[in-house]
Amino acid sequence: MATQNSAVSFLGALSQVSLYKRTQGRLVRQLTALTIAVIVLLGAGAFSSEVMRGVASSVAPFPTSAEELQTSSAPMIQGLLRYGVPTLLGLLGCWVAYRAVNYPRFADFLISVEAEINKVSWPSMGELKRGTIVVISVMFSLGITLTLYNSFWYWFFKVIGVLEDIGPSE
Known part of the structure; x- marks a missing residue:
């Protein structure tokens, strides 16, 4: 009702x-x-x-x-x-x-x-800039770290024979 x-x-x-x-x-x-x-x-x-x-x-x-x-x-x-x-x-x-x-x-x-x-209470402009710099720095460092891990594992699996080099496609 x-x-x-x-x-x-x-x-x-x-x-x-x-x-x-x-x-x-x-x-x-x-x-x-x-x-x-x-x-x-x-x-x-x-x-x-x-x-x-x-x-x-x-x-x-x-x-x-x-x-x-x-x-x-x-x-x-x-x-x-x-x-x-x-x-x-x-x-x-x-x-x-x-x-x-x-x-x-x-x-x-x-x-x-x-x-x-x-x-x-909203952050001041200085706090906002510092926080933004921290977030962007962490994102780039994580991206670089993941790229290095990926490169290592690619090299490792290629060495032990799990991955094969595929030549350029024709």
């Missing part, structure tokens, strides 16, 4: 325009809405180029002559199907993204996430 009520309240929240606690958690909420919108728009673009192209061409074939082009509504129907449906899906998805970050339960979660982010 609680799941049904929360689903109904989210659907009801989709029809509202008001902002929930508009001054709190703005950065996280804006970035979350932007991320959801970008994913939806990329999906709508892929839907337009992949799925709707096949659907549009199977609904009404392109006219073959100039007279058919003037009297036929096929290009208009194909254009509406190929670009109109994904555009509507993109707009609907952006609206859902906007409303999702203003849905009280999700908005309160995002507000608390931003509050926790603000509590974290």
Whole structure:
């Protein structure tokens, strides 16, 4: 019963325009809405180029002559199907993204996430540079070490006859 009520309240929240606690958690909420919108728009673009192209061409074939082009509504129907449906899906998805970050339960979660982010002590620029140098140095030294191990084992297995030299392919 609680799941049904929360689903109904989210659907009801989709029809509202008001902002929930508009001054709190703005950065996280804006970035979350932007991320959801970008994913939806990329999906709508892929839907337009992949799925709707096949659907549009199977609904009404392109006219073959100039007279058919003037009297036929096929290009208009194909254009509406190929670009109109994904555009509507993109707009609907952006609206859902906007409303999702203003849905009280999700908005309160995002507000608390931003509050926790603000509590974290972030490293200074000097600490960040030193840490980056350490990580890059360790990665290069591990790469060199693994290359040396690989060369040794290649030489060893070649000496004992497990590996054979394969000449250049013709």
